[in-house]
Amino acid sequence: MKKLVAAAALVGMMAFNPIVGKAALGDHTLKQGMTSKDVQQLQTVLKKKGYFTYKKTTTYYGTYTKSAVKKFQKAKRLKADGIAGTSTFKALGVKKVVKKSSSSSSASVVTVAKRYRGVPYRWGGTTPKGFDCSGYINYVFEKAKRVDLPRTVSGIYLKGTRVSKPKAGDVVFFHTYKSGASHAGIYIGNNEFIHSSSSKGVSIASMKNPYWAPKYLGAKKI
Template sequence: MKKVIAALAVTGILLSGPINSEAALGDQTLKANMKHQDVVELQGVLQKKGFFNSNHRSTYFGASTKRAVMNFQKKNGLRADGIVGANTYKALSLTKKTSSQVKAASSKTPSTLVSVAKKYTGVPYVWGGNTPKGFDCSGFLKYVFKEGAETSIPRTVADIYNKGTKVSSPQVGDIVFFQTYKKGASHAGIYIGGNKFIHSSSSKGVTTTSLDNSYWSQRYLGAKRIIN
């Protein structure tokens, strides 16, 4: 018997305490302080089940999300640790992503976002437009971020401006903002590098413009980073 125990200890099968299957699942596990697109889906499911009360969903797994998960776990007889692993995924009726699916999701980079944006070059400007048949400036951003980064952003420029992290110098994939017909952010585009940005212009539709352009340079407000 002693030999068996020793062998188990050497192979790592014998542990000092109970196995926490929720916390030992690796990259696919969702837990507090993580930032991942799957958190948005998690919050939506918890909301439908009456455990997540906030109308604001994001990729961040914060205190309110953890509390909702713990309440759900208690209700369903699970270990209430606030960690979404195999057992909690199953109880939520969510399909746990494989490592290859997670890798595919993480391949959505700022460069991917820019590539998606560029393919809509020439689409006409349409007030209130949010499809490839016609975009206004914020409709274009929302559509491209959904397709190119699997990220949901607000519908208006003013609301987008209140989201994300302010940066001193834009990098590829950041959103650049401008003050045009009213005080505050009222126009925006995606920075593509080379001091240029792509946007839906009321005069040209989806087009690429230099930040040095005399009209836009005088109205530039700054940049925000939505995706890392």
């Protein structure tokens, strides 16, 4: 008798506490009883295709959603089980969203940065016709990461997260003609950084260079 009561209580808890999903649409199987924003996105896609006819979308995968999925699966000659899995999402045209890792993002910054090696220095320059140091960094990060940075080195220095040791793709800062951050470059690894130098244009320099080493202020991850 006690086991029957416990089982009934468990069923009741499940009814009032549906399973919660937290993956991007198409990256996680969805089925009846789940609650998540992915379910609402699924309903929206099905609604556009004429299969989900409930008056409004919700985050709960209930009987209306299961019925809509089954109708769609039957129309596409898929296994009509009412569960939205890989084959169902593929038939719906939902593609997995692959997020770039921080390492691949950093590699992209370095790749783009090196692409403009040899571009001459130009005071106030912000294009491949000529860069000043901050114009160069702005251009690279916009191209590599779609990040809109402040126009000046001092402004860029206020952004990002300070790191004790730079990694490829981080911005390294120096004080040159005035106190505080007045010059910057992009760290590319092996104690080297690439920057727009007033004497050499976009070029690679060593962090251990006798000129740059004592002027180093720190690095930030953008």
